[in-house]
Amino acid sequence: MKKLTYLAVFEPSADGYGVYFPDLPGCISFGENFETALKNAEDALGLHLYGMEKDHEEIPTPSLTPVLDEDTEKGALISPVTVFPDLVKNELDNKRVKTNVTLPVWLKELAEQNSVNYSRLLENALTEYLHVNTR
Incomplete structure (x- = not known):
């Protein structure tokens, strides 16, 4: 089964962690703590890739090192996030x-x-x- 892993940037804030994927503009998420932010990032990544596939957009190859936005908060964490696109597609298509x-x-x-x-x-x-x- 195919799996895709992208690097996510977790930016700490007073409310929790904002998340973005440098390789996937527009794919963002949030969580009140790191654990929730990671789970929400997985969901956001799966939905984003599903939408790209539905729109017949090319799925970018994951980078090995992320290029951070200029305004990325100090103390940001970088973590890999993995999804199984076929499982996401099956779940969403059969909803x-x-x-x-x-x-x-x-x-x-x-x-x-x-x-x-x-x-x-x-x-x-x-x-x-x-x-x-x-x-």
């Missing part, structure tokens, strides 16, 4: 989301009388209609 549908009243009443599971029925119908193999 359940709500969607509204419109039905005639008589059909809705009949479905409820027969204990129809709308979510399961719609998912099965869509996968069949779109010829999606879920196995």
Whole structure:
């Protein structure tokens, strides 16, 4: 399984730690303590890479030494952060989301009388209609 490790900069502040990834502009996070900041940095990294992939952007090769922003706070810590992009993608792509549908009243009443599971029925119908193999 593919894993990616990027160096993150953890900047201490009165509120906790701000986090940024020099190789990934716009990928930032925060935590009230280092442990929380590290966990949030992992989540931010996974989501950022997922978004880049969805947008068909090139994923940059991780640097071996970070180039710090000029305004990086003194006492900043540099730590590797690792994610498994395939796990993140699988989790996000299979996340359940709500969607509204419109039905005639008589059909809705009949479905409820027969204990129809709308979510399961719609998912099965869509996968069949779109010829999606879920196995």
